[in-house]
Amino acid sequence: MTAVDLPARFPASVHADRLRRAAREAAARGIDALLVTPTADYRYLLGYAAPGLERLTCLVLRADGDPALVLPRLEEPLARHELGALGEDLAIVPWDETDDPFRLVAGLLGGAAGRVAVSDQMWASSVLRLRALLGSVELVVASPAMSALRRVKSAEEVERLRLAAHAADEAMDAIRSGPLAGRAEREVSARIRNLLLDAGHETADFAIVGSGPNSASPHHEPGDRVIAEGDAVVLDIGGMRAGYGSDTTRTVFVGEPAEEFRRLYEVLARAQLAAVAAVAPGVPAQEVDRAARRIITEAGFGDAFIHRTGHGIGLETHEVPYIVEGNAEPLRAGEAFSIEPGIYLAGRWGARIEDIVVCGADGADVLNRSSRELISVG
Ligand code: ZN
Ligand code: ZN
Ligand code: ZN
Secondary structure, three states, X not given: OOHHHOOOOOOHHHHHHHHHHHHHHHHXXXXXXXXXXXXXXXXXXHOOOOOOOOOOOEEEEEOOOOOEEEEEHHHHHHHHHHHHHHHHHOEEEEEOOOOOHHHHHHHHHOOOOOEEEEOOOOOHXXXXXXXXXXXXXXXXXXXXXXXXXHOEOOHHHHHHHHHHHHHHHHHHHHHHOOOOOOOEHHHHHHHHHHHHHHOOOOEEEEEEEEEHHHHHOOOOOOOOOEOOOOOEEEEEEEEEEOOEEOOEEEEEEEOOOOHHHHHHHHHHHHHHHHHHHHOOOOOEHHHHHHHHHHHHHHOOXXXXXXXXXXXXXXXXXXXXXXXXXXXXXXXXXXXXXXXXOEEEEOOOEEEEOEEEEEEEOOEEEEXXXXXXXXXXXX
C-alpha cells in the first residue's frame, strides 16, 4: 500500500475492539466508568476528532456496559457521519440547548459508580460541574488506563508513524539543500511548514528554526533574525500525517563548520547513537537517557544537556513513555518515542539530533532516515 492509498481511518472493527479493551482496562483498575471528552483519547477510541467546545461532548464508557456518546444535538449528524458503522455499537444520546448534559452523563453512570476516570484534558469547568453532581463518586484521571492501551502501537500505527517520519525527512532534506544564509528564521520556518504539507502532512504543527545564538534555545520561536555564515541552525519540525505525529531535528552549519562546533557535534552524534543502541524491550526508560547523558557528560558538556532524551509519540506529539531519569518503567516492544539529546552553549550555539524510534524485539527501529551528518549549507 502506498502512502497515497493509506486510509486515515481504521475500520470500525478496530475502534469497537479499542472500546472493549478500554472497558476491560478500566475494570482491571477498579474504575467503574471512563468519561472521555474530545482529546487524543477520544480520537483513539472513536476514530474522529469531535469539536471540543463549551457544549459538552462526552463518551461514557462503563466498565460493565455498552458505551454511550452524549453530544449536542447539532453535533449528531457529524458524529453519525464520522462514526460510520461504529455508530451502531454506541448509544448516541443527543441533548438539546435547554437540557443539562451533565445530568445526562450522571444518569448514564447509574447510582452504583464509586470511581470514575475523566480525560486528563477535560475542561476544568466540566470536571467541577461533574464533581458537584456526582456526590461521593471518586474522580480520577483517565491517563493511566488510556495510556496502557495507547502506548504500545499496532503494526498499522507504526506504519503511519513511519510515513509521517518519512514525510518529515523529505521536508528536512529539502530545507537543508539550502540556501539559508540571508533568510530570516521566520521565512525559513514558513517554508518548512509548506514543505511538511507538500509531503503529505495534514497539519504542520511546529517548525523551529534557531540560528546562531538562538540555536542554544531548545524551543526557540523563529523570529526576524537573518541567518548568516558561521551560524549553527537547529531545525526541529513536525506535524500530523494520517493522524499520527512526526517530529525530527537536524542541525546544520552555515558555511564551513568551526572546529569547536565539529567537536561538539561529534559528541552529540555519538550520544544519540548510544541512546538508540540502548533501546530494547525490558530496558528501563531512564537507561536510554543515561546512555546519551553519560557520553555528553564525559565530554564535559553535561550542564549543557538541559532536557530529557525523549518523549513518546503517536496521536499526540508528546505522550508516554518519557525517556527521562526517574522513569524506571521497562520499555515494551511497540512503543514509539523520540531520541533527541542536545548540547546548548548559551550565547554561542547549540545542536540537537532527533529521530523517532520504535522499540522492536531486537532493538530500535529508527523511523527517520535523513542523514545525521553535520551538513554545511550555503
Ligand atoms: Zn521539544
Ligand atoms: Zn522535535
Ligand atoms: Zn521531540
